[in-house]
Amino acid sequence: MFDEIFYSECMKCGIRIDQNRSFCDNCFNDFFPVDKRCDRCGYPLRVDAVFCNNCITTRYYDRLFIPYWYNGNMKIVLKSIKFRYNLKNAAVLDYLVKKRLFKFDRYDIITAVPSYFFRRFRRFFHPAEYVAKKLSEIFNIKYEYLLERKKDTEYQWKLKRKNRVENIKNAFSPRKELFDLKILLVDDIMTTGATIQECSRMLKDAGASKVDCYVLSKGLFR
Ligand SMILES: [Zn+2]
Numbered sequence: 001m002f003d004e005i006f007y008s009e010c011m012k013c014g015i016r017i018d019q020n021r022s023f024c025d026n027c028f029n030d031f032f033p034v035d036k037r038c039d040r041c042g043y044p045l046r047v048d049a050v051f052c053n054n055c056i057t058t059r060y061y062d063r064l065f066i067p068y069w070y071n072g073n074m075k076i077v078l079k080s081i082k083f084r085y086n087l088k089n090a091a092v093l094d095y096l097v098k099k100r101l102f103k104f105d106r107y108d109i110i111t112a113v114p115s116y117f118f119r120r121f122r123r124f125f126h127p128a129e130y131v132a133k134k135l136s137e138i139f140n141i142k143y144e145y146l147l148e149r150k151k152d153t154e155y156q157w158k159l160k161r162k163n164r165v166e167n168i169k170n171a172f173s174p175r176k177e178l179f180d181l182k183i184l185l186v187d188d189i190m191t192t193g194a195t196i197q198e199c200s201r202m203l204k205d206a207g208a209s210k211v212d213c214y215v216l217s218k219g220l221f222r
């Protein structure tokens with residue numbers, strides 16, 4: 001009975017570990033780093049290719065930085081934070097961000113994609129905002145809340161691909177003019193990229209001269 005106070009369980013295999021940890025030593029390495037990218041924009045690729053589809057059609061962001069695939073432990077960690085409010089796992093996010101840092105440009109503002117839940121339930125922890133603030137701290141760049149979610153969109157992963165673009169269209173609006181500013185937009189998971197595209201489009205409409213995106217993980221469903 002007292003054990004529960006001093007120990008917790010590895011979220012993957014269930015063995016007993018220190019209470020301030022999330023995974024045991026064996027399971028800790030089950031993260032999947034992105035190692036192939038589009039040369040032009042940084043879009044994660046699973047096969048060797050020079051350009052991604054977005055670079056052939058349209059993209060509103062300038063460059064993407066995506067360190068991990070949404071797989072293995074990343075799924076476990078993000079789900080536990082989002083849906084079970086397991087804040088202990090925020091420490092894992094710190095570790096993951098610091099382990100694979102990118103050489104960024106000098107941005108004027110770091111901002112996050114607003115959460116679907118955030119508007120309704122303020123108590124929900126929002127990983128995108130958490131990661132954005134972490135990057136703002138590491139690189140000493142101002143964090144600012146720039147985009148507002150105008151409508152409650154359906155979760156992107158619930159929708160068929162063709163409906164995703166429609167669902168997200170005009171879902172965001174910028175909160176101020178961003179004349180000539182360089183922005184780093186942050187999110188925690190990318191599905192098709194429709195959200196990032198729409199947010200980047202909004203930021204550019206508001207005057208941003210550059211919008212790069214940092215997304216902690218990219219879904220494999222596609
Ligand atoms: Zn384990």
Ligand SMILES: [Zn+2]
Pocket residue numbers: 038039040041042043051052053054055
């Ligand atoms: Zn590309």
